[in-house]
Amino acid sequence: MISTILKEVETRDLTREEAIELLGIDNKSDAFYDLIKVANRMTREQFGNKAYIFSQIGLNAEPxxxxxxxxxxxxxxxxMDGEFRKTMADIEDLKKTARDVIEAGTHDLFLMTTADYPVDEFIRIGQALREIMPPQVRLVANIGDFDMDTAKALKAAGFTGAYHIRRLGEGRDTDIDPARRIQTLDVIRDSGLELYYCVEPIGPEHTYDELVDEMMRAKEYGVEAMAVMRRTPVPGTPLAEKGMITAAELTKIEAVTRLVTKPVRSMNTHEVTPMTLIAGVNQLYAEIGANPRDNVNDTEANRGYGVQKTIELLRDAEFEIDLD
Ligand code: SF4
Structure with a gap:
Protein backbone atom coordinates (compact mmCIF):
# COMPACT_ATOMS: atom_id res chain seq x y z
CA MET A 1 0.00 0.00 0.00
CA ILE A 2 1.42 3.40 -1.03
CA SER A 3 0.92 5.20 2.30
CA THR A 4 2.69 2.37 4.16
CA ILE A 5 5.60 2.35 1.69
CA LEU A 6 6.03 6.12 2.05
CA LYS A 7 5.88 5.85 5.85
CA GLU A 8 8.50 3.11 6.02
CA VAL A 9 10.90 4.24 3.26
CA GLU A 10 13.13 6.22 5.62
CA THR A 11 13.82 3.21 7.80
CA ARG A 12 14.21 0.42 5.26
CA ASP A 13 15.06 -0.26 1.62
CA LEU A 14 12.22 -0.58 -0.89
CA THR A 15 11.62 -3.78 -2.81
CA ARG A 16 11.36 -3.96 -6.57
CA GLU A 17 7.59 -4.55 -6.31
CA GLU A 18 7.19 -1.49 -4.09
CA ALA A 19 9.16 0.66 -6.55
CA ILE A 20 6.85 -0.45 -9.36
CA GLU A 21 3.81 0.30 -7.19
CA LEU A 22 5.08 3.85 -6.57
CA LEU A 23 5.74 4.33 -10.29
CA GLY A 24 2.11 3.37 -10.93
CA ILE A 25 0.85 6.43 -9.00
CA ASP A 26 -1.47 8.66 -11.08
CA ASN A 27 0.37 11.95 -11.70
CA LYS A 28 -2.82 13.92 -10.96
CA SER A 29 -3.67 12.15 -7.72
CA ASP A 30 -3.06 13.16 -4.09
CA ALA A 31 -0.64 10.22 -3.81
CA PHE A 32 1.63 11.99 -6.34
CA TYR A 33 2.01 14.88 -3.88
CA ASP A 34 2.52 12.47 -0.97
CA LEU A 35 5.38 10.90 -2.96
CA ILE A 36 7.14 14.14 -3.87
CA LYS A 37 6.64 15.46 -0.33
CA VAL A 38 8.58 12.52 1.12
CA ALA A 39 11.32 12.71 -1.55
CA ASN A 40 11.70 16.46 -0.98
CA ARG A 41 11.90 16.09 2.80
CA MET A 42 14.44 13.26 2.65
CA THR A 43 16.71 15.24 0.31
CA ARG A 44 16.55 18.48 2.28
CA GLU A 45 17.09 16.74 5.62
CA GLN A 46 19.79 14.34 4.47
CA PHE A 47 21.82 16.91 2.53
CA GLY A 48 21.29 19.78 4.99
CA ASN A 49 19.40 21.72 2.29
CA LYS A 50 22.64 22.02 0.31
CA ALA A 51 22.69 21.86 -3.49
CA TYR A 52 25.47 21.16 -6.00
CA ILE A 53 26.42 22.11 -9.54
CA PHE A 54 28.20 19.69 -11.83
CA SER A 55 29.58 21.14 -15.06
CA GLN A 56 30.23 19.07 -18.16
CA ILE A 57 32.48 20.03 -21.07
CA GLY A 58 31.87 18.13 -24.33
CA LEU A 59 35.31 17.76 -25.96
CA ASN A 60 34.18 16.66 -29.42
CA ALA A 61 31.31 16.41 -31.86
CA GLU A 62 32.04 13.68 -34.42
CA PRO A 63 30.11 10.75 -35.93
CA MET A 80 24.94 18.13 -35.43
CA ASP A 81 25.52 21.46 -37.15
CA GLY A 82 29.24 20.70 -37.59
CA GLU A 83 32.17 18.65 -36.30
CA PHE A 84 34.99 19.51 -33.91
CA ARG A 85 37.58 17.80 -31.74
CA LYS A 86 39.39 19.50 -28.86
CA THR A 87 42.90 18.11 -28.28
CA MET A 88 46.00 19.07 -26.29
CA ALA A 89 46.51 21.76 -28.93
CA ASP A 90 43.49 23.50 -27.37
CA ILE A 91 44.58 23.03 -23.77
CA GLU A 92 44.91 26.73 -22.96
CA ASP A 93 41.32 27.36 -24.12
CA LEU A 94 40.14 24.33 -22.15
CA LYS A 95 41.94 25.55 -19.03
CA LYS A 96 40.20 28.91 -19.39
CA THR A 97 36.80 27.22 -19.75
CA ALA A 98 37.49 24.99 -16.73
CA ARG A 99 38.68 27.95 -14.62
CA ASP A 100 35.62 29.98 -15.60
CA VAL A 101 33.07 27.30 -14.68
CA ILE A 102 34.88 26.41 -11.45
CA GLU A 103 35.09 30.05 -10.37
CA ALA A 104 31.41 30.49 -11.24
CA GLY A 105 30.49 27.68 -8.83
CA THR A 106 31.21 24.14 -10.07
CA HIS A 107 31.57 21.35 -7.51
CA ASP A 108 32.35 18.47 -9.91
CA LEU A 109 33.82 18.90 -13.41
CA PHE A 110 32.93 16.32 -16.09
CA LEU A 111 34.77 15.84 -19.37
CA MET A 112 32.73 14.08 -22.06
CA THR A 113 33.63 12.57 -25.43
CA THR A 114 32.04 10.28 -27.98
CA ALA A 115 33.02 6.60 -27.67
CA ASP A 116 35.66 6.75 -30.46
CA TYR A 117 37.69 9.64 -29.03
CA PRO A 118 41.31 8.51 -28.33
CA VAL A 119 41.54 7.72 -24.64
CA ASP A 120 45.24 8.64 -24.34
CA GLU A 121 44.52 12.17 -25.51
CA PHE A 122 41.54 12.36 -23.14
CA ILE A 123 43.74 11.37 -20.20
CA ARG A 124 46.40 13.94 -21.16
CA ILE A 125 43.74 16.67 -21.24
CA GLY A 126 42.36 15.56 -17.87
CA GLN A 127 45.81 15.59 -16.30
CA ALA A 128 46.54 19.09 -17.62
CA LEU A 129 43.21 20.40 -16.30
CA ARG A 130 43.68 18.70 -12.93
CA GLU A 131 46.83 20.79 -12.43
CA ILE A 132 44.83 24.02 -12.43
CA MET A 133 41.81 22.71 -10.49
CA PRO A 134 41.28 23.24 -6.76
CA PRO A 135 41.71 19.88 -4.96
CA GLN A 136 38.14 19.84 -3.64
CA VAL A 137 36.65 19.89 -7.16
CA ARG A 138 36.12 16.36 -8.41
CA LEU A 139 37.16 15.43 -11.97
CA VAL A 140 34.88 12.95 -13.74
CA ALA A 141 35.27 11.02 -17.03
CA ASN A 142 32.27 10.48 -19.31
CA ILE A 143 33.70 8.34 -22.11
CA GLY A 144 33.13 4.97 -23.84
CA ASP A 145 33.74 1.57 -22.26
CA PHE A 146 37.17 0.96 -20.77
CA ASP A 147 39.27 -1.66 -18.98
CA MET A 148 41.20 -1.70 -15.71
CA ASP A 149 44.42 -0.33 -17.25
CA THR A 150 42.53 2.73 -18.45
CA ALA A 151 40.80 3.09 -15.06
CA LYS A 152 44.20 3.11 -13.38
CA ALA A 153 45.52 5.66 -15.88
CA LEU A 154 42.47 7.87 -15.27
CA LYS A 155 43.09 7.75 -11.52
CA ALA A 156 46.80 8.48 -11.96
CA ALA A 157 45.89 11.52 -14.06
CA GLY A 158 43.71 12.88 -11.26
CA PHE A 159 40.24 11.72 -12.25
CA THR A 160 38.14 10.92 -9.16
CA GLY A 161 35.17 9.28 -10.86
CA ALA A 162 33.38 8.18 -14.01
CA TYR A 163 29.86 8.59 -15.34
CA HIS A 164 28.81 5.28 -16.81
CA ILE A 165 25.49 3.53 -17.27
CA ARG A 166 23.72 0.62 -18.83
CA ARG A 167 21.32 2.58 -20.96
CA LEU A 168 17.64 1.73 -21.30
CA GLY A 169 17.40 -0.30 -24.51
CA GLU A 170 21.16 -0.97 -24.57
CA GLY A 171 21.97 -3.39 -27.39
CA ARG A 172 18.60 -2.72 -29.04
CA ASP A 173 18.71 1.05 -29.42
CA THR A 174 22.53 1.13 -29.42
CA ASP A 175 25.29 -0.93 -31.06
CA ILE A 176 26.84 -1.76 -27.67
CA ASP A 177 26.58 -5.14 -25.95
CA PRO A 178 24.98 -4.54 -22.53
CA ALA A 179 27.52 -6.97 -21.02
CA ARG A 180 30.32 -4.60 -22.08
CA ARG A 181 28.65 -1.76 -20.15
CA ILE A 182 28.43 -3.95 -17.04
CA GLN A 183 32.13 -4.90 -17.37
CA THR A 184 33.03 -1.21 -17.32
CA LEU A 185 30.77 -0.59 -14.31
CA ASP A 186 32.63 -3.37 -12.49
CA VAL A 187 35.99 -1.88 -13.49
CA ILE A 188 34.96 1.52 -12.14
CA ARG A 189 33.87 0.03 -8.83
CA ASP A 190 36.93 -2.20 -8.50
CA SER A 191 39.36 0.60 -9.39
CA GLY A 192 38.08 2.88 -6.66
CA LEU A 193 36.78 5.52 -9.06
CA GLU A 194 33.45 6.99 -7.92
CA LEU A 195 30.56 5.79 -10.13
CA TYR A 196 27.98 8.40 -11.21
CA TYR A 197 24.78 6.70 -12.40
CA CYS A 198 21.56 7.65 -14.16
CA VAL A 199 18.35 5.99 -15.34
CA GLU A 200 18.39 7.12 -18.96
CA PRO A 201 17.38 7.99 -21.60
CA ILE A 202 13.75 7.50 -20.48
CA GLY A 203 11.18 7.46 -23.29
CA PRO A 204 7.41 6.83 -23.32
CA GLU A 205 7.95 3.22 -24.47
CA HIS A 206 10.02 2.11 -21.47
CA THR A 207 8.23 -0.04 -18.91
CA TYR A 208 8.44 0.60 -15.17
CA ASP A 209 10.15 -2.81 -14.92
CA GLU A 210 13.00 -1.54 -17.12
CA LEU A 211 13.35 1.64 -15.04
CA VAL A 212 13.44 -0.32 -11.79
CA ASP A 213 16.17 -2.61 -13.21
CA GLU A 214 18.46 0.44 -13.42
CA MET A 215 17.44 1.82 -10.02
CA MET A 216 18.30 -1.55 -8.47
CA ARG A 217 21.61 -1.63 -10.36
CA ALA A 218 22.55 1.77 -8.95
CA LYS A 219 21.66 0.56 -5.48
CA GLU A 220 23.78 -2.56 -5.96
CA TYR A 221 26.82 -0.47 -6.96
CA GLY A 222 26.37 1.90 -3.99
CA VAL A 223 26.03 5.00 -6.18
CA GLU A 224 26.41 8.26 -4.22
CA ALA A 225 25.46 10.78 -6.94
CA MET A 226 22.32 9.57 -8.70
CA ALA A 227 20.24 10.92 -11.59
CA VAL A 228 17.38 10.33 -14.00
CA MET A 229 17.13 11.71 -17.53
CA ARG A 230 14.28 11.84 -20.01
CA ARG A 231 15.04 11.31 -23.68
CA THR A 232 15.02 14.44 -25.79
CA PRO A 233 13.47 13.78 -29.21
CA VAL A 234 16.25 15.29 -31.34
CA PRO A 235 14.82 15.80 -34.86
CA GLY A 236 16.44 13.41 -37.34
CA THR A 237 17.21 10.68 -34.79
CA PRO A 238 15.27 7.39 -35.14
CA LEU A 239 13.69 7.48 -31.67
CA ALA A 240 12.46 11.08 -31.97
CA GLU A 241 9.12 9.87 -33.34
CA LYS A 242 8.37 8.13 -30.05
CA GLY A 243 8.14 11.53 -28.33
CA MET A 244 8.98 12.52 -24.77
CA ILE A 245 7.58 11.79 -21.30
CA THR A 246 6.05 14.77 -19.47
CA ALA A 247 7.78 16.79 -16.76
CA ALA A 248 5.24 15.44 -14.23
CA GLU A 249 6.08 11.84 -15.19
CA LEU A 250 9.81 12.61 -14.98
CA THR A 251 9.27 14.17 -11.55
CA LYS A 252 7.53 11.03 -10.31
CA ILE A 253 10.28 8.77 -11.71
CA GLU A 254 12.93 10.99 -10.10
CA ALA A 255 11.17 10.89 -6.71
CA VAL A 256 10.86 7.09 -6.83
CA THR A 257 14.51 6.74 -7.93
CA ARG A 258 15.57 8.94 -5.03
CA LEU A 259 13.60 6.77 -2.57
CA VAL A 260 14.86 3.48 -4.02
CA THR A 261 18.55 4.34 -4.44
CA LYS A 262 19.03 6.65 -1.43
CA PRO A 263 22.13 8.41 -2.79
CA VAL A 264 24.32 9.79 -0.01
CA ARG A 265 25.62 12.84 -1.89
CA SER A 266 23.16 14.21 -4.44
CA MET A 267 20.15 13.63 -6.69
CA ASN A 268 19.77 15.05 -10.18
CA THR A 269 17.27 15.25 -13.01
CA HIS A 270 18.38 15.89 -16.55
CA GLU A 271 17.76 17.97 -18.59
CA VAL A 272 17.08 20.69 -16.05
CA THR A 273 13.39 20.42 -15.06
CA PRO A 274 12.44 22.99 -12.39
CA MET A 275 9.43 20.92 -11.20
CA THR A 276 11.81 18.27 -9.84
CA LEU A 277 13.46 20.76 -7.47
CA ILE A 278 10.54 20.27 -5.05
CA ALA A 279 10.70 16.49 -5.44
CA GLY A 280 14.13 15.46 -4.19
CA VAL A 281 16.57 16.98 -6.71
CA ASN A 282 19.45 18.98 -5.22
CA GLN A 283 21.99 18.90 -8.06
CA LEU A 284 21.94 20.30 -11.60
CA TYR A 285 24.27 20.04 -14.59
CA ALA A 286 25.68 23.02 -16.44
CA GLU A 287 26.76 22.02 -19.95
CA ILE A 288 29.40 23.42 -22.29
CA GLY A 289 30.34 22.20 -25.79
CA ALA A 290 28.60 19.29 -27.52
CA ASN A 291 26.03 16.88 -26.09
CA PRO A 292 23.95 14.00 -27.51
CA ARG A 293 20.63 15.80 -26.85
CA ASP A 294 21.43 18.85 -28.92
CA ASN A 295 22.26 19.54 -32.54
CA VAL A 296 24.54 22.53 -32.07
CA ASN A 297 28.24 22.41 -31.12
CA ASP A 298 27.83 24.72 -28.12
CA THR A 299 24.85 23.52 -26.12
CA GLU A 300 25.21 26.32 -23.54
CA ALA A 301 23.82 28.66 -26.19
CA ASN A 302 20.89 26.33 -26.96
CA ARG A 303 19.45 23.49 -24.81
CA GLY A 304 22.12 23.53 -22.09
CA TYR A 305 22.14 25.69 -18.96
CA GLY A 306 25.22 27.64 -17.82
CA VAL A 307 26.51 27.65 -14.22
CA GLN A 308 24.85 30.96 -13.35
CA LYS A 309 21.44 29.80 -14.50
CA THR A 310 21.67 26.55 -12.51
CA ILE A 311 22.67 28.50 -9.38
CA GLU A 312 19.66 30.81 -9.86
CA LEU A 313 17.28 27.87 -10.22
CA LEU A 314 18.61 26.08 -7.14
CA ARG A 315 18.42 29.25 -5.04
CA ASP A 316 14.93 29.92 -6.36
CA ALA A 317 13.97 26.53 -4.93
CA GLU A 318 15.47 27.74 -1.61
CA PHE A 319 18.53 25.51 -1.61
CA GLU A 320 21.82 26.75 -0.18
CA ILE A 321 24.98 26.51 -2.28
CA ASP A 322 28.47 26.61 -0.82
CA LEU A 323 30.70 28.36 -3.34
CA ASP A 324 34.36 28.28 -2.34
S1 SF4 B 1 25.28 8.44 -26.93
FE1 SF4 B 1 26.12 9.18 -28.92
S2 SF4 B 1 28.24 9.70 -28.45
FE2 SF4 B 1 27.52 8.38 -26.78
S3 SF4 B 1 28.07 6.28 -27.39
FE3 SF4 B 1 25.97 6.65 -28.15
S4 SF4 B 1 26.24 7.39 -30.27
FE4 SF4 B 1 28.22 7.59 -29.24
Whole structure:
Protein backbone atom coordinates (compact mmCIF):
# COMPACT_ATOMS: atom_id res chain seq x y z
CA MET A 1 0.00 0.00 0.00
CA ILE A 2 1.42 3.40 -1.03
CA SER A 3 0.92 5.20 2.30
CA THR A 4 2.69 2.37 4.16
CA ILE A 5 5.60 2.35 1.69
CA LEU A 6 6.03 6.12 2.05
CA LYS A 7 5.88 5.85 5.85
CA GLU A 8 8.50 3.11 6.02
CA VAL A 9 10.90 4.24 3.26
CA GLU A 10 13.13 6.22 5.62
CA THR A 11 13.82 3.21 7.80
CA ARG A 12 14.21 0.42 5.26
CA ASP A 13 15.06 -0.26 1.62
CA LEU A 14 12.22 -0.58 -0.89
CA THR A 15 11.62 -3.78 -2.81
CA ARG A 16 11.36 -3.96 -6.57
CA GLU A 17 7.59 -4.55 -6.31
CA GLU A 18 7.19 -1.49 -4.09
CA ALA A 19 9.16 0.66 -6.55
CA ILE A 20 6.85 -0.45 -9.36
CA GLU A 21 3.81 0.30 -7.19
CA LEU A 22 5.08 3.85 -6.57
CA LEU A 23 5.74 4.33 -10.29
CA GLY A 24 2.11 3.37 -10.93
CA ILE A 25 0.85 6.43 -9.00
CA ASP A 26 -1.47 8.66 -11.08
CA ASN A 27 0.37 11.95 -11.70
CA LYS A 28 -2.82 13.92 -10.96
CA SER A 29 -3.67 12.15 -7.72
CA ASP A 30 -3.06 13.16 -4.09
CA ALA A 31 -0.64 10.22 -3.81
CA PHE A 32 1.63 11.99 -6.34
CA TYR A 33 2.01 14.88 -3.88
CA ASP A 34 2.52 12.47 -0.97
CA LEU A 35 5.38 10.90 -2.96
CA ILE A 36 7.14 14.14 -3.87
CA LYS A 37 6.64 15.46 -0.33
CA VAL A 38 8.58 12.52 1.12
CA ALA A 39 11.32 12.71 -1.55
CA ASN A 40 11.70 16.46 -0.98
CA ARG A 41 11.90 16.09 2.80
CA MET A 42 14.44 13.26 2.65
CA THR A 43 16.71 15.24 0.31
CA ARG A 44 16.55 18.48 2.28
CA GLU A 45 17.09 16.74 5.62
CA GLN A 46 19.79 14.34 4.47
CA PHE A 47 21.82 16.91 2.53
CA GLY A 48 21.29 19.78 4.99
CA ASN A 49 19.40 21.72 2.29
CA LYS A 50 22.64 22.02 0.31
CA ALA A 51 22.69 21.86 -3.49
CA TYR A 52 25.47 21.16 -6.00
CA ILE A 53 26.42 22.11 -9.54
CA PHE A 54 28.20 19.69 -11.83
CA SER A 55 29.58 21.14 -15.06
CA GLN A 56 30.23 19.07 -18.16
CA ILE A 57 32.48 20.03 -21.07
CA GLY A 58 31.87 18.13 -24.33
CA LEU A 59 35.31 17.76 -25.96
CA ASN A 60 34.18 16.66 -29.42
CA ALA A 61 31.31 16.41 -31.86
CA GLU A 62 32.04 13.68 -34.42
CA PRO A 63 30.11 10.75 -35.93
CA UNK A 64 30.16 7.99 -33.29
CA UNK A 65 30.25 4.31 -34.28
CA UNK A 66 28.02 3.23 -31.37
CA UNK A 67 24.96 4.48 -33.27
CA UNK A 68 22.65 5.16 -30.32
CA UNK A 69 19.26 5.81 -31.88
CA UNK A 70 18.52 8.82 -29.69
CA UNK A 71 21.87 10.56 -30.16
CA UNK A 72 22.57 13.56 -32.36
CA UNK A 73 26.15 12.35 -32.88
CA UNK A 74 25.44 8.74 -33.95
CA UNK A 75 27.27 7.97 -37.21
CA UNK A 76 24.08 6.48 -38.69
CA UNK A 77 22.14 9.71 -38.12
CA UNK A 78 24.57 12.55 -37.47
CA UNK A 79 22.50 15.72 -37.11
CA MET A 80 24.94 18.13 -35.43
CA ASP A 81 25.52 21.46 -37.15
CA GLY A 82 29.24 20.70 -37.59
CA GLU A 83 32.17 18.65 -36.30
CA PHE A 84 34.99 19.51 -33.91
CA ARG A 85 37.58 17.80 -31.74
CA LYS A 86 39.39 19.50 -28.86
CA THR A 87 42.90 18.11 -28.28
CA MET A 88 46.00 19.07 -26.29
CA ALA A 89 46.51 21.76 -28.93
CA ASP A 90 43.49 23.50 -27.37
CA ILE A 91 44.58 23.03 -23.77
CA GLU A 92 44.91 26.73 -22.96
CA ASP A 93 41.32 27.36 -24.12
CA LEU A 94 40.14 24.33 -22.15
CA LYS A 95 41.94 25.55 -19.03
CA LYS A 96 40.20 28.91 -19.39
CA THR A 97 36.80 27.22 -19.75
CA ALA A 98 37.49 24.99 -16.73
CA ARG A 99 38.68 27.95 -14.62
CA ASP A 100 35.62 29.98 -15.60
CA VAL A 101 33.07 27.30 -14.68
CA ILE A 102 34.88 26.41 -11.45
CA GLU A 103 35.09 30.05 -10.37
CA ALA A 104 31.41 30.49 -11.24
CA GLY A 105 30.49 27.68 -8.83
CA THR A 106 31.21 24.14 -10.07
CA HIS A 107 31.57 21.35 -7.51
CA ASP A 108 32.35 18.47 -9.91
CA LEU A 109 33.82 18.90 -13.41
CA PHE A 110 32.93 16.32 -16.09
CA LEU A 111 34.77 15.84 -19.37
CA MET A 112 32.73 14.08 -22.06
CA THR A 113 33.63 12.57 -25.43
CA THR A 114 32.04 10.28 -27.98
CA ALA A 115 33.02 6.60 -27.67
CA ASP A 116 35.66 6.75 -30.46
CA TYR A 117 37.69 9.64 -29.03
CA PRO A 118 41.31 8.51 -28.33
CA VAL A 119 41.54 7.72 -24.64
CA ASP A 120 45.24 8.64 -24.34
CA GLU A 121 44.52 12.17 -25.51
CA PHE A 122 41.54 12.36 -23.14
CA ILE A 123 43.74 11.37 -20.20
CA ARG A 124 46.40 13.94 -21.16
CA ILE A 125 43.74 16.67 -21.24
CA GLY A 126 42.36 15.56 -17.87
CA GLN A 127 45.81 15.59 -16.30
CA ALA A 128 46.54 19.09 -17.62
CA LEU A 129 43.21 20.40 -16.30
CA ARG A 130 43.68 18.70 -12.93
CA GLU A 131 46.83 20.79 -12.43
CA ILE A 132 44.83 24.02 -12.43
CA MET A 133 41.81 22.71 -10.49
CA PRO A 134 41.28 23.24 -6.76
CA PRO A 135 41.71 19.88 -4.96
CA GLN A 136 38.14 19.84 -3.64
CA VAL A 137 36.65 19.89 -7.16
CA ARG A 138 36.12 16.36 -8.41
CA LEU A 139 37.16 15.43 -11.97
CA VAL A 140 34.88 12.95 -13.74
CA ALA A 141 35.27 11.02 -17.03
CA ASN A 142 32.27 10.48 -19.31
CA ILE A 143 33.70 8.34 -22.11
CA GLY A 144 33.13 4.97 -23.84
CA ASP A 145 33.74 1.57 -22.26
CA PHE A 146 37.17 0.96 -20.77
CA ASP A 147 39.27 -1.66 -18.98
CA MET A 148 41.20 -1.70 -15.71
CA ASP A 149 44.42 -0.33 -17.25
CA THR A 150 42.53 2.73 -18.45
CA ALA A 151 40.80 3.09 -15.06
CA LYS A 152 44.20 3.11 -13.38
CA ALA A 153 45.52 5.66 -15.88
CA LEU A 154 42.47 7.87 -15.27
CA LYS A 155 43.09 7.75 -11.52
CA ALA A 156 46.80 8.48 -11.96
CA ALA A 157 45.89 11.52 -14.06
CA GLY A 158 43.71 12.88 -11.26
CA PHE A 159 40.24 11.72 -12.25
CA THR A 160 38.14 10.92 -9.16
CA GLY A 161 35.17 9.28 -10.86
CA ALA A 162 33.38 8.18 -14.01
CA TYR A 163 29.86 8.59 -15.34
CA HIS A 164 28.81 5.28 -16.81
CA ILE A 165 25.49 3.53 -17.27
CA ARG A 166 23.72 0.62 -18.83
CA ARG A 167 21.32 2.58 -20.96
CA LEU A 168 17.64 1.73 -21.30
CA GLY A 169 17.40 -0.30 -24.51
CA GLU A 170 21.16 -0.97 -24.57
CA GLY A 171 21.97 -3.39 -27.39
CA ARG A 172 18.60 -2.72 -29.04
CA ASP A 173 18.71 1.05 -29.42
CA THR A 174 22.53 1.13 -29.42
CA ASP A 175 25.29 -0.93 -31.06
CA ILE A 176 26.84 -1.76 -27.67
CA ASP A 177 26.58 -5.14 -25.95
CA PRO A 178 24.98 -4.54 -22.53
CA ALA A 179 27.52 -6.97 -21.02
CA ARG A 180 30.32 -4.60 -22.08
CA ARG A 181 28.65 -1.76 -20.15
CA ILE A 182 28.43 -3.95 -17.04
CA GLN A 183 32.13 -4.90 -17.37
CA THR A 184 33.03 -1.21 -17.32
CA LEU A 185 30.77 -0.59 -14.31
CA ASP A 186 32.63 -3.37 -12.49
CA VAL A 187 35.99 -1.88 -13.49
CA ILE A 188 34.96 1.52 -12.14
CA ARG A 189 33.87 0.03 -8.83
CA ASP A 190 36.93 -2.20 -8.50
CA SER A 191 39.36 0.60 -9.39
CA GLY A 192 38.08 2.88 -6.66
CA LEU A 193 36.78 5.52 -9.06
CA GLU A 194 33.45 6.99 -7.92
CA LEU A 195 30.56 5.79 -10.13
CA TYR A 196 27.98 8.40 -11.21
CA TYR A 197 24.78 6.70 -12.40
CA CYS A 198 21.56 7.65 -14.16
CA VAL A 199 18.35 5.99 -15.34
CA GLU A 200 18.39 7.12 -18.96
CA PRO A 201 17.38 7.99 -21.60
CA ILE A 202 13.75 7.50 -20.48
CA GLY A 203 11.18 7.46 -23.29
CA PRO A 204 7.41 6.83 -23.32
CA GLU A 205 7.95 3.22 -24.47
CA HIS A 206 10.02 2.11 -21.47
CA THR A 207 8.23 -0.04 -18.91
CA TYR A 208 8.44 0.60 -15.17
CA ASP A 209 10.15 -2.81 -14.92
CA GLU A 210 13.00 -1.54 -17.12
CA LEU A 211 13.35 1.64 -15.04
CA VAL A 212 13.44 -0.32 -11.79
CA ASP A 213 16.17 -2.61 -13.21
CA GLU A 214 18.46 0.44 -13.42
CA MET A 215 17.44 1.82 -10.02
CA MET A 216 18.30 -1.55 -8.47
CA ARG A 217 21.61 -1.63 -10.36
CA ALA A 218 22.55 1.77 -8.95
CA LYS A 219 21.66 0.56 -5.48
CA GLU A 220 23.78 -2.56 -5.96
CA TYR A 221 26.82 -0.47 -6.96
CA GLY A 222 26.37 1.90 -3.99
CA VAL A 223 26.03 5.00 -6.18
CA GLU A 224 26.41 8.26 -4.22
CA ALA A 225 25.46 10.78 -6.94
CA MET A 226 22.32 9.57 -8.70
CA ALA A 227 20.24 10.92 -11.59
CA VAL A 228 17.38 10.33 -14.00
CA MET A 229 17.13 11.71 -17.53
CA ARG A 230 14.28 11.84 -20.01
CA ARG A 231 15.04 11.31 -23.68
CA THR A 232 15.02 14.44 -25.79
CA PRO A 233 13.47 13.78 -29.21
CA VAL A 234 16.25 15.29 -31.34
CA PRO A 235 14.82 15.80 -34.86
CA GLY A 236 16.44 13.41 -37.34
CA THR A 237 17.21 10.68 -34.79
CA PRO A 238 15.27 7.39 -35.14
CA LEU A 239 13.69 7.48 -31.67
CA ALA A 240 12.46 11.08 -31.97
CA GLU A 241 9.12 9.87 -33.34
CA LYS A 242 8.37 8.13 -30.05
CA GLY A 243 8.14 11.53 -28.33
CA MET A 244 8.98 12.52 -24.77
CA ILE A 245 7.58 11.79 -21.30
CA THR A 246 6.05 14.77 -19.47
CA ALA A 247 7.78 16.79 -16.76
CA ALA A 248 5.24 15.44 -14.23
CA GLU A 249 6.08 11.84 -15.19
CA LEU A 250 9.81 12.61 -14.98
CA THR A 251 9.27 14.17 -11.55
CA LYS A 252 7.53 11.03 -10.31
CA ILE A 253 10.28 8.77 -11.71
CA GLU A 254 12.93 10.99 -10.10
CA ALA A 255 11.17 10.89 -6.71
CA VAL A 256 10.86 7.09 -6.83
CA THR A 257 14.51 6.74 -7.93
CA ARG A 258 15.57 8.94 -5.03
CA LEU A 259 13.60 6.77 -2.57
CA VAL A 260 14.86 3.48 -4.02
CA THR A 261 18.55 4.34 -4.44
CA LYS A 262 19.03 6.65 -1.43
CA PRO A 263 22.13 8.41 -2.79
CA VAL A 264 24.32 9.79 -0.01
CA ARG A 265 25.62 12.84 -1.89
CA SER A 266 23.16 14.21 -4.44
CA MET A 267 20.15 13.63 -6.69
CA ASN A 268 19.77 15.05 -10.18
CA THR A 269 17.27 15.25 -13.01
CA HIS A 270 18.38 15.89 -16.55
CA GLU A 271 17.76 17.97 -18.59
CA VAL A 272 17.08 20.69 -16.05
CA THR A 273 13.39 20.42 -15.06
CA PRO A 274 12.44 22.99 -12.39
CA MET A 275 9.43 20.92 -11.20
CA THR A 276 11.81 18.27 -9.84
CA LEU A 277 13.46 20.76 -7.47
CA ILE A 278 10.54 20.27 -5.05
CA ALA A 279 10.70 16.49 -5.44
CA GLY A 280 14.13 15.46 -4.19
CA VAL A 281 16.57 16.98 -6.71
CA ASN A 282 19.45 18.98 -5.22
CA GLN A 283 21.99 18.90 -8.06
CA LEU A 284 21.94 20.30 -11.60
CA TYR A 285 24.27 20.04 -14.59
CA ALA A 286 25.68 23.02 -16.44
CA GLU A 287 26.76 22.02 -19.95
CA ILE A 288 29.40 23.42 -22.29
CA GLY A 289 30.34 22.20 -25.79
CA ALA A 290 28.60 19.29 -27.52
CA ASN A 291 26.03 16.88 -26.09
CA PRO A 292 23.95 14.00 -27.51
CA ARG A 293 20.63 15.80 -26.85
CA ASP A 294 21.43 18.85 -28.92
CA ASN A 295 22.26 19.54 -32.54
CA VAL A 296 24.54 22.53 -32.07
CA ASN A 297 28.24 22.41 -31.12
CA ASP A 298 27.83 24.72 -28.12
CA THR A 299 24.85 23.52 -26.12
CA GLU A 300 25.21 26.32 -23.54
CA ALA A 301 23.82 28.66 -26.19
CA ASN A 302 20.89 26.33 -26.96
CA ARG A 303 19.45 23.49 -24.81
CA GLY A 304 22.12 23.53 -22.09
CA TYR A 305 22.14 25.69 -18.96
CA GLY A 306 25.22 27.64 -17.82
CA VAL A 307 26.51 27.65 -14.22
CA GLN A 308 24.85 30.96 -13.35
CA LYS A 309 21.44 29.80 -14.50
CA THR A 310 21.67 26.55 -12.51
CA ILE A 311 22.67 28.50 -9.38
CA GLU A 312 19.66 30.81 -9.86
CA LEU A 313 17.28 27.87 -10.22
CA LEU A 314 18.61 26.08 -7.14
CA ARG A 315 18.42 29.25 -5.04
CA ASP A 316 14.93 29.92 -6.36
CA ALA A 317 13.97 26.53 -4.93
CA GLU A 318 15.47 27.74 -1.61
CA PHE A 319 18.53 25.51 -1.61
CA GLU A 320 21.82 26.75 -0.18
CA ILE A 321 24.98 26.51 -2.28
CA ASP A 322 28.47 26.61 -0.82
CA LEU A 323 30.70 28.36 -3.34
CA ASP A 324 34.36 28.28 -2.34
S1 SF4 B 1 25.28 8.44 -26.93
FE1 SF4 B 1 27.52 8.38 -26.78
S2 SF4 B 1 28.07 6.28 -27.39
FE2 SF4 B 1 25.97 6.65 -28.15
S3 SF4 B 1 26.24 7.39 -30.27
FE3 SF4 B 1 26.12 9.18 -28.92
S4 SF4 B 1 28.24 9.70 -28.45
FE4 SF4 B 1 28.22 7.59 -29.24
Missing amino acids: CSMNCKFCSMAKSNYV
